[in-house]
Amino acid sequence: MRHDDAPPRGDAPPLTQAPQGDAPPAVRPAALPNDISRMSAYCTYCPKMCRFSCPASAAESRETVTPWGMMRLLELTRDQSVAISPEVAETFYHCTGCRRCQAFCRHDNDVPRALWSAREQTAEAGLIPASLTPLRESFAAHSRPHADPVDWRPDPEVFDAESTVGFWPDCDTLTSNPTLIDRLGRLLHRLLGQKVRLIGTGPDHLPVCCGFPLGATGDRPALDHHLNERWPSLDGLTDLYTDCPALRAWADPGSSWPELSHGDPERLKPTHLVEVLADAVSQNPPPEKLDLSALLVHHSCMMTRQAPLAGPSLKLLRALGSGEPSAMMFDGVEAECCGGQAVYRALEPDAARRQATRVAEQLHDHPTATRQVSTAATCACALGEAREDLDITSLLELVCETYSL
């Protein structure tokens, strides 16, 4: 990997902080886009049909953080019955963006889209919750949500800085399982017949984050700065592959936030590795077939409801072995959220862990499955940390294992 290709490192904009003191200012909201006003009005008159579906309300057992509660509060700020105080602003952050409520909503309400918009308004007023300050500071310093130092450096034998095929790793892979990045590089070389270029060179010469968690804080100036100044160069690439569900979903026109990442229509759109590998593994199967019947599959929210990747994920898994993996209680478009999204974990670490524990324990309670496979590194990481005694892995780790990489 080249170390001289770092992107321009403009100074990050200063962090705005929630006001301290006894009398925080209350803010009158700006007008919301019409579709969001319609959504909040629908929720107001709804008998909370989606209440049971929300990971945050399940983990926190609070009416305020149900989809209905958050949208009702948005409606009350919209009609100016309630001013946006720090407490009101904080409530808008109790959504992981999983879109599970939408799967049960007769109005097809895209609650994350509405709440991300509300967050931008609260951020403009300087009301981003203080619990997100470390994450924002980490972005300003390292261009990633995690400040923890990473000792790993990429194997120079694996990657080719001149390749026209790029691989941009997920931050959670980098932080929790960095050697998987080398293994995935080797896998791609083996299955595609060419080395790939490692993308995302940050100040410490390691991959940077795409910026999705920063977008989830509502801090639009910081996000724009990240997208314009911290994004790596994609010049010369014909293809961009990633194992980051957020990067792939964010660029999907059907996601909740397409306008945030579509500022530059010329920017190369990422393809998720499961989309590439589903065919490649079918054409070049592993030497020994995996017994799929021992596996319980967890579908990431980002790879079901934010981007249509559940099909390619299952196709990839089935290409690895024989038998049929077990489905979780709510499979496919109703798959449960593990609560592992970076911003929610920073905001409510105990609740996020409770939710991850609940989802992980479906393996504990399953009569035959002995291993849980999540389609995303973020979820596998959250589930594995919640129940360290259980055998939980990510789909791409499993692929590398099956090829003995």
Ligand code: SF4
């Ligand atoms: S998102 Fe849909 S189901 Fe949920 S409270 Fe709103 S209108 Fe009702």
Ligand code: SF4
């Ligand atoms: S998108 Fe997920 S976390 Fe957000 S309100 Fe809906 S169910 Fe809850």
